Structure formats: structure tokens, C-alpha cells
Amino acid sequence: MSYTYEYPRPAVTVDCVVFGLDEEDLKVLLIQRGAEPFLGKWAFPGGFVQMDESLEDAARRELEEEAGIRPSHLEQLYTFGTVGRDPRGRVITVAYFVLVKLSDYRPRAASDAREAAWFSVWDTPKLAFDHAEILSTALQRLKGKVRYQPIGFELLPPKFTLTQLQRLYEVVLERTLDKRNFRKKILAMDLLEELDEVEQDVSHRAARLYRFDHRKYKQLEKAGFNFEL
Amino acid sequence: MSYTYEYPRPAVTVDCVVFGLDEEDLKVLLIQRGAEPFLGKWAFPGGFVQMDESLEDAARRELEEEAGIRPSHLEQLYTFGTVGRDPRGRVITVAYFVLVKLSDYRPRAASDAREAAWFSVWDTPKLAFDHAEILSTALQRLKGKVRYQPIGFELLPPKFTLTQLQRLYEVVLERTLDKRNFRKKILAMDLLEELDEVEQDVSHRAARLYRFDHRKYKQLEKAGFNFEL
DNA sequence: TCAAAAGTGTTTGGATTACACCCATGG
DNA sequence: CCATGGGTGTAATCCAAACACTTTTGA
The missing domain is CATH 3.90.79.10 (Nucleoside Triphosphate Pyrophosphohydrolase)
Structure with missing residues (x-):
């Protein structure tokens, strides 16, 4: 050398x-x-x-x-x-x-x-x-x-509510999002698995819990899918 | 120290x-x-x-x-x-x-x-x-x-035709684009100045020349405009 | 029964796509 | 007059945005 x-x-x-x-x-x-x-x-x-x-x-x-x-x-x-x-x-x-x-x-x-x-x-x-x-x-x-990758995967606990996920996007993007449109869009991506469980210990109607489906994410990512919100 | x-x-x-x-x-x-x-x-x-x-x-x-x-x-x-x-x-x-x-x-x-x-x-x-x-x-x-910034600014000569600009996008994106839709969209951005000049020395109908309008670009950029194609 | 948040559809306007023919010019 | 690329419009579809009320639960 x-x-x-x-x-x-x-x-x-x-x-x-x-x-x-x-x-x-x-x-x-x-x-x-x-x-x-x-x-x-x-x-x-x-x-x-x-x-x-x-x-x-x-x-x-x-x-x-x-x-x-x-x-x-x-x-x-x-x-x-x-x-x-x-x-x-x-x-x-x-x-x-x-x-x-x-x-x-x-x-x-x-x-x-x-x-x-x-x-x-x-x-x-x-x-x-x-x-x-x-x-x-x-x-x-x-x-x-956040606009083209589902960062919720890494920031949220394994089981979370759609409201938590929406808050994440709102905090990061610094603007509010419409609840119905958000849910429609995020569910349409078909990345979330709906669980048979709900939140515990809340003093109002308990929200359903969801989980990210890593398998589907990897597939879509390879296929060049656009996660834009 | x-x-x-x-x-x-x-x-x-x-x-x-x-x-x-x-x-x-x-x-x-x-x-x-x-x-x-x-x-x-x-x-x-x-x-x-x-x-x-x-x-x-x-x-x-x-x-x-x-x-x-x-x-x-x-x-x-x-x-x-x-x-x-x-x-x-x-x-x-x-x-x-x-x-x-x-x-x-x-x-x-x-x-x-x-x-x-x-x-x-x-x-x-x-x-x-x-x-x-x-x-x-x-x-x-x-x-x-290329999807969110008008890179033509830097890669093309000061005066260029819309076909040249389209080729640039096609080469970079590795796919063909529709001529009419491309023109519609790029002109709608209102970043190009149409000149009173045409190509020289071509053996077919000469194309009109355009120029980027840097002033407008800077303005739009500041306003958070989306240049997506 | 009240408070708090969960959950849910429809309508509208704008944007994107697909698509084919005539025009101008030089050789 | 022919070859080459220049230039143009419309219709159909999809997507994004706006928008409000009912349901569930625990206190």
C-alpha cells in the first residue's frame, strides 16, 4: 500500500x-x-x-x-x-x-x-x-x-388505533386531517390488519386496534407502490 | 484548544x-x-x-x-x-x-x-x-x-423546444409520456415563457422555442408549489 | 343522562388519462 | 409531393376534498 x-x-x-x-x-x-x-x-x-x-x-x-x-x-x-x-x-x-x-x-x-x-x-x-x-x-x-412511506410502522406501538395513527400524521405534517378521508385512504392501502381487540381503560367508547402488516408492506414496496397521503 | x-x-x-x-x-x-x-x-x-x-x-x-x-x-x-x-x-x-x-x-x-x-x-x-x-x-x-422540481432549468440550453423538455423527462423517468398531456401540464405550471423564435436548420416544421422564467419559479417555490409531473 | 371520542357515505370539482388528426417545412 | 416532426381538444375516469350525524361507553 x-x-x-x-x-x-x-x-x-x-x-x-x-x-x-x-x-x-x-x-x-x-x-x-x-x-x-x-x-x-x-x-x-x-x-x-x-x-x-x-x-x-x-x-x-x-x-x-x-x-x-x-x-x-x-x-x-x-x-x-x-x-x-x-x-x-x-x-x-x-x-x-x-x-x-x-x-x-x-x-x-x-x-x-x-x-x-x-x-x-x-x-x-x-x-x-x-x-x-x-x-x-x-x-x-x-x-x-411521511408522504411516501408509512412511518407509523416504526413510531407506533405494535397495536394502535386509527386515531393514534392520524395524530402521528397531523403532528408530523403540522396540519389537521379529515377523519373520514384519512380512514378511507389508509384502509384502502390495505396495509393494516384489523384486530378483534379494542383499547382498554378509556372513559369513552373504546377504539378498535390495528396492526401493520409487514408482509404486505414489503410486497407493495417492491412493486413500487405509492403510499402518499 | x-x-x-x-x-x-x-x-x-x-x-x-x-x-x-x-x-x-x-x-x-x-x-x-x-x-x-x-x-x-x-x-x-x-x-x-x-x-x-x-x-x-x-x-x-x-x-x-x-x-x-x-x-x-x-x-x-x-x-x-x-x-x-x-x-x-x-x-x-x-x-x-x-x-x-x-x-x-x-x-x-x-x-x-x-x-x-x-x-x-x-x-x-x-x-x-x-x-x-x-x-x-x-x-x-x-x-x-424530477418529480417535484423542474430540473429542465439546469440541464437544457436557455432556449429549448417542448419536445426537448419532454425527452428529458422521458429519459430520466425511463418511460414515454403523452405529448398533449405533457404540454398541457407543463404549460399550466406557468413557468415557461413562449418566445417569438423557432428552431433553425431542421428539415421539418420548426418548433417554437421556450425559456424558463426563473422569477416565477422562485416565487412558486417559496409558496410551496408542487411541480409534480 | 351526559361527556367524550368512535365510527361511517355521499357529493362535487378538479386532475389525469386516453386517444387521432391536420399543419408547416425542407428536401 | 412526401417525410418528418409540430401542434392541438375532448370525453371518460379517477381521486381528493368537503362535509355532519349517530353510536358506544364509562363516569
Whole structure:
């Protein structure tokens, strides 16, 4: 390997924007930094890429280490490489985009005692580095994605009501949707399995529960089906 | 700056996938490599990111140096970071996506005597590194982009016929479109300015020439207009 | 019996598709 | 006068949007 490249190199990190949904709102996972720079400030889980791991592997490792999250699916979001974005020197970060069922990852202290917490995406504390910009890019992506992929798969619990699903779309798209049209359209996609179960412990008529049919989704996806809402 | 990071770092490059359109086909710009690895093989213009330039600046610099191209607009495509993708060692590349008017950049030898040439995107030589994968990612992006942004702006000469514009869409989408419906729709967007000019030197009825109206495009874009075809 | 949310169809207007012939020009 | 592509309209269908009341349940 005689032709190795010998100039100064930027450092490369990954950062993960993890979205979850709870009863009230769309949430994003933040970690309170335990080291300089930005000690005590909130930031996305992430860290330096090792020489022997791919970018996605690095993102998965950091997610596991810092937040105990092992998501099934990561999507690359964007790479941020402005010269002054990190006071430690030249650092390029590859941001990843992750959707999880928030209920699987209730707030807990990470293994290394740094605090992890979910914040409403519309009301985060001031973020370290250029993470505010990264968040805004991620929100845009989410908004675009929701239009042609059934993201409910990943954000909702396995069994959910149509109203929950509609709320998800409304929160992400930042507009209200018509209940009847929404149901018509979503059911017409034939991706949901109607269960013989209803909500429990509600003080009004209980809603029917549904489940995503992953098999049908994969089939339709291969066939180039359009999930636009 | 006491907290500088001191571990081994991957190298970071940028690569540019430049598309152009000529009479026959959609073309992509390739450079014949003048150094190992992959000496003599074809690859995208690109190179190492300097410590004092942003990713996009690096992409612009390399495009200028290697192909004499100064495009108005670059779009980040994707970052490729598989461990074995470069035999020189760990190299992460940030790929950029560029549309140009091919007529502005007729094939010429680059300043450093490496050869640059346009190839049909459906029929390229074998590419260096993982550039085949990068090309396929770029083609997907182009196909997606064409559906909600008027890419004709950047690929066509300033004055063009509706048939040329339709061909562009057909080539990118890989399907034929109905002439009457296409015209109806594209004219209804009210983005084209009809000129008092027609084609020259054709051996049949000369087609009317049109021009994009950038002002109107910017306005509509701001208003969140949908350019879907 | 009241409050709260679940559930359900129809109508209308706009958009998309399919489709075929005459026109202008140069050779 | 012929070959080549330029240019044009209408009808049928599908899809999206608007819209309000009845049902169920628990408190």
C-alpha cells in the first residue's frame, strides 16, 4: 500500500437524530454532554467513527452506548462539514435519522451516567454544536418521508388505533386531517390488519386496534407502490 | 484548544456526479484516473477535502480543477463510508450531485492532462472504487427529483423546444409520456415563457422555442408549489 | 343522562388519462 | 409531393376534498 495519503485529515463523527412519539407529541432524544466542549449542554447521541467500522455501524454503536437503543433501521440524513462547526478543530459529522417506538425506550440514565431524555421537537433546550441545524434538517426529512412511506410502522406501538395513527400524521405534517378521508385512504392501502381487540381503560367508547402488516408492506414496496397521503 | 481529538482518522474526499443532456441521451461526466489506485480507470471528478474548506467548497474546487466546471448549484447526494471502499485505506467520500448544460462543457482535456469525457449513463465503462454504486444512487435521486422540481432549468440550453423538455423527462423517468398531456401540464405550471423564435436548420416544421422564467419559479417555490409531473 | 371520542357515505370539482388528426417545412 | 416532426381538444375516469350525524361507553 505504497500510495497512502499523508495530509492532515478532518475528524469524522456520526450523530443520531432519534424520533419517538408519545401521547402528546413528537419527541427527539438528547444526551447531556459530559465533556467539553459544550459540557452540560444537550446534543444528539454520537461520536467519532473508528477506523474499522462503517458509518452506520458507528452510529449503531454510539446509539447503543449512549442511549441503549438498538433500532432496526437507520437512515443517513446529511453530512455536515462547515469549517467552524466544532471548536475542537475540523470535524465532519454524518447525521443519521432514526425512528423508534418511544415506549420501548423510557428515559433512563445511560451507562456512562450522562443523562438522556426525550424532548418535544418543537421545544428543545439550546443544542450544542450545529445540532439545531441538524434537527431542522431531520424534521424536514421526516415531513417529506411521511408522504411516501408509512412511518407509523416504526413510531407506533405494535397495536394502535386509527386515531393514534392520524395524530402521528397531523403532528408530523403540522396540519389537521379529515377523519373520514384519512380512514378511507389508509384502509384502502390495505396495509393494516384489523384486530378483534379494542383499547382498554378509556372513559369513552373504546377504539378498535390495528396492526401493520409487514408482509404486505414489503410486497407493495417492491412493486413500487405509492403510499402518499 | 486543550480537548483536541487524537485518534487515527479516516481520510475524507468528495466526488461529483455531474449529469448533462445531449441530443441523444443523459450523460455523466467521468475522468480517467492518472494515478494509482485504479490508474487509467474512469471515475467521478473528486479528491481530498482540505482542512480549511467546507465540503461543498471542496467539491467546487475539484470540479473546477479536474473538469473546468463551475456549476451554479451543487446538491449533496450521500456519504459513502464502507470500510474497504478504497485500497489506500480508510476513505470516506461525500458525493455531490450536479446538473449542467452539457453544451457549456464540451469534452476537453483537463488542465492536468487527465482525460474527461461524457458517457451515456446507461452505458459507462467499468468505474473505479465504488463509483458504480454512487452512480446508481445518483440516478435514483435524479428520478426522484424530477418529480417535484423542474430540473429542465439546469440541464437544457436557455432556449429549448417542448419536445426537448419532454425527452428529458422521458429519459430520466425511463418511460414515454403523452405529448398533449405533457404540454398541457407543463404549460399550466406557468413557468415557461413562449418566445417569438423557432428552431433553425431542421428539415421539418420548426418548433417554437421556450425559456424558463426563473422569477416565477422562485416565487412558486417559496409558496410551496408542487411541480409534480 | 351526559361527556367524550368512535365510527361511517355521499357529493362535487378538479386532475389525469386516453386517444387521432391536420399543419408547416425542407428536401 | 412526401417525410418528418409540430401542434392541438375532448370525453371518460379517477381521486381528493368537503362535509355532519349517530353510536358506544364509562363516569
